[in-house]
Amino acid sequence: METLIEVLIVEDDLRIADIHRRFTEKIEGFTVIGTxxxxEQAKEWxxxxxxxxxxxxxxxxxxKGIELVTYIREHYQFIDIIMITAASEVEVIQHALRGGVSDYIVKPLTFERFKRSLEQYRNKFHQLSKNKKLTAEEVDLLWHGTKSEDSQGTLSPKGIDQLTLDKILNTLSKVDxxxxxxxxxxxxxxxxxxxxxxxxxxxxxxNKVQADLIYGNVGRPERRYSIKK
Known part of the structure; x- marks a missing residue:
């Protein structure tokens, strides 16, 4: 069984912090250790x-949270950060990028966006924990969520996430x-x-799935999808 990833929530609005906690607890592989x-409280934790x-x-x-990013990078280089904030100023985002922030989520957030971010982080965390050396393809997947052009011919289009794609394919594989x-x-x-x-x-x-129009007794035809054999 893989080790749970310990999460600290740093948020001054307790209502929002509770939302982040409940969202986190819905995602496999994480445990919230504090808020x-x-x-100053964050530094103590x-x-x-x-x-x-x-x-x-x-x-x-x-x-400011970006000051805490600098503090963490100076003293705790192996702690990762995902920023969840309403701040969209360029200088804040630049600071986050230069501070090695793993992801930057702009409020108001949705559970789908939150889940995607944590699942991508979890995938990277466990892959880096298990392997001493990665292939070029694995490095591209870690950095960009896509395979390199050399390994797959073309890059995955914008909006297609590998983890979600794998979930969809796994679901389709069980369809009759x-x-x-x-x-x-x-x-x-x-x-x-x-x-x-x-x-x-x-x-x-x-060309990985086929789409067929199925005509029922009532109403419009349905487009049904299945894995190509």
């Missing part, structure tokens, strides 16, 4: 626990000969209907 509402991941807001009552609609795929896989439809269209273009 800090100020920069970091010194005592040294979590693997910090969910960090920019606006704190005593210091009748196939599945985008709406049904949405319910089974836990993604939105528009996301399910986008991934199905992508897989159709990649």
């Amino acid at each position: 800090a509402t100020t920069g 970091i010194e005592t626990i040294q979590p693997q991941l910090i969910l960090l807001d920019v606006y704190l009552p005593d210091i 000969a009748e196939g599945i609609t985008a709406e049904q795929l949405s319910k089974v896989s836990g993604v939105s209907r528009s996301t399910a439809r986008r991934y199905l269209e992508f897989l159709s273009l990649e």
Whole structure:
């Protein structure tokens, strides 16, 4: 069993911090070890626990979150940071990038966006924990979420995430000969209907799934998808 990733939430609004905690607890592989509402509290938690991941807001009552990024990088280089904030100023984003922030989520956030960020982080965390050396393809997947042009011919289009794609393919692999609609795929896989439809269209273009129109007794025909044999 893989070790749980310990998460510290740094957010001065307790209501929002509780949302982040509940979101985190819904995602496999993570455990929330505490919540800090100020920069000083965050430093105390970091010194005592040294979590693997910090969910960090920019606006704190005593210091700015970007100052905490600098502090963490100076003293705890192996702690990772995902920023969740309403701040969209260029200088803040530049500071986050230069500070090695793993992801930058602009509020208001959705669970789907939050989940995608943590699942991508979890994938990177465990891959780096298990391997001493990575292939060029694995490095590209870690950095960009896509394979290099040399390894797959073309880069994955914008909006196609490898983890979500794998989930969709895994769901489709269990579908019987009748196939599945985008709406049904949405319910089974836990993604939105528009996301399910986008991934199905992508897989159709990649010639990995086939789409058939099924005419029922009542109403419009349904487009059903199944893995190509």
